[in-house]
Amino acid sequence: SQKIEQNSEALNIQEGKTATLTCNYTNYSPAYLQWYRQDPGRGPVFLLLIRENEKEKRKERLKVTFDTTLKQSLFHITASQPADSATYLCALDTGGGNKLTFGTGTQLKVEL
Amino acid sequence: GAGVSQTPSNKVTEKGKYVELRCDPISGHTALYWYRQSLGQGPEFLIYFQGTGAADDSGLPNDRFFAVRPEGSVSTLKIQRTERGDSAMYLCASSPTGGRARRELFFGEGSRLTVL
Numbered sequence: 001s002q003k004i005e006q007n008s009e010a011l012n013i014q015e016g017k018t019a020t021l022t023c024n025y026t027n028y029s030p031a032y033l034q035w036y037r038q039d040p041g042r043g044p045v046f047l048l049l050i051r052e053n054e055k056e057k058r059k060e061r062l063k064v065t066f067d068t069t070l071k072q073s074l075f076h077i078t079a080s081q082p083a084d085s086a087t088y089l090c091a092l093d094t095g096g097g098n099k100l101t102f103g104t105g106t107q108l109k110v111e112l
Numbered sequence: 113g114a115g116v117s118q119t120p121s122n123k124v125t126e127k128g129k130y131v132e133l134r135c136d137p138i139s140g141h142t143a144l145y146w147y148r149q150s151l152g153q154g155p156e157f158l159i160y161f162q163g164t165g166a167a168d169d170s171g172l173p174n175d176r177f178f179a180v181r182p183e184g185s186v187s188t189l190k191i192q193r194t195e196r197g198d199s200a201m202y203l204c205a206s207s208p209t210g211g212r213a214r215r216e217l218f219f220g221e222g223s224r225l226t227v228l
Contacts, residue, residue, distance in 0.1 A: 004154075034216060043116075043203055043219030044155065089154050098168050100217060102147075102154030 002027040004092060006103040014111055019080050021106045023073040023090035028101075030092040033066055033073050038087045038105065047088075048075075080110045114138070116220035118204050124226045125194055133189040133223045137206030144187050145217060146179055147203040155203055161187060194227045201225075 005024045013019050023033070032051045036044035050057045050066045050073070057064045063076040077084050087105040094101040117136040125131055137144050142163055147155035157171040164184045172178070176194075181187040191198055201224050205217035 006154075041221075043205075043221050044217075045219070046216035049216055091154075095160075095168060098160050098162075099157050099171075100145075101157060104152070104154045 002094075002101075004028070004090065004101060004103040006088075006090060006106045008104060008106070010107040010109055012109045012111060013080055015081060017080055019077040019084070019108055019110070021075040021088050021090075021108065023075070023103055025071050025092055025103075028071075028092055028094055029068075030094060032093050033064075034091045034100065035062075035064055035073075035075050036089045036091060036102075038089055040087075044089055044102075077108075080108075082110045082112060085109050116204055116206050116218055118202075118220035118223050120223055121221065122224045122226075124228065126228050127194060127196060129194050129227075131191045131194055131225060133191075133202050133204075133225070135187045135189070135204030135206075135220060137185065137187070137204070138218055139185075141206035141208055141218070142184070143207040143209060143215075144181060145205040145207070146187070146189050147205065149201045149203055149222070158189070191225075194225075196227050199225055199227045 003026045034049045035047045038044040048057055048064045050064050061078045065074045087107045089102050089105040091100040091102045119134045144161040146158040149155045159179050160168040161181045176192045178190045201222040203222045205219045207215045207217050
C-alpha cells in the first residue's frame with residue numbers, strides 16, 4: 001500500500017540546536033516533494049519544494065534533502081528558535097502535479 | 113484580499129443537515145483544491161479544479177459530497193445529509209497553475225465543521 005510516514009511523536013529540542021524531521025514514503029514515485037508548516041487552528045504554509053533530480057535545497061535556516069533511492073526526505077532547521085515550534089508536514093506529488101498527498105505531520109517544540 | 117478566504121470559519125450543524133462551505137482563492141489562481149483534515153492527521157485530498165472543471169474528484173468520500181466552481185474563481189463545497197464523521201477542518205488552497213508546473217499551494221485558514 002502507499003504510505004507517507006512522519007514521526008508521530010513530538011520532537012522536543014533546545015533553542016539553538018538543529019531540528020531534523022523525517023519523511024519516508026513507500027510505493028510512490030513523486031516528481032517533487034514539499035514541506036509545509038502548520039500552526040494550531042491555521043492552514044498550512046508552504047516552506048520548500050524539492051524536485052526528484054535535486055539532492056538538497058536550502059532557504060535561510062532551512063535545508064531539505066530528497067533521496068529517491070531511500071524514498072526519504074529530511075528537513076532541517078538550524079539554530080532553532082521557540083518561534084519555530086509548529087507542526088511540519090511533508091507532501092508528495094502523487095497525481096501528475098494535480099494532487100499533493102500529505103503525511104500526518106511531526107510536531108516540533110523548541111524550548112528555551 | 114491577498115490570501116485565500118474561507119467562510120464560515122466555524123460551522124456547527126446537526127446530523128442530517130445540508131452544509132455549504134465557501135472558498136475565495138487568490139485572484140488569478142487557476143487551480144483550486146479542497147482538503148479535509150481531522151485532528152492529529154495531515155490534510156486529506158478531496159478534489160482539484162483547473163478553471164471551472166473538476167480535474168480530479170477522486171478524494172470525495174461519497175456522493176454526499178459535491179463541489180462546484182462555476183466561474184473559475186469562487187468554489188463551494190457542499191455536504192448533504194451530514195454525519196458526525198464529517199466533522200473536521202475543511203481546507204481550501206489555490207495555486208497559480210496546476211499540472212506539472214509544480215507550484216506550492218496557498219491555503220486558507222479553513223472552515224471547522226462540527227456535526228452534532
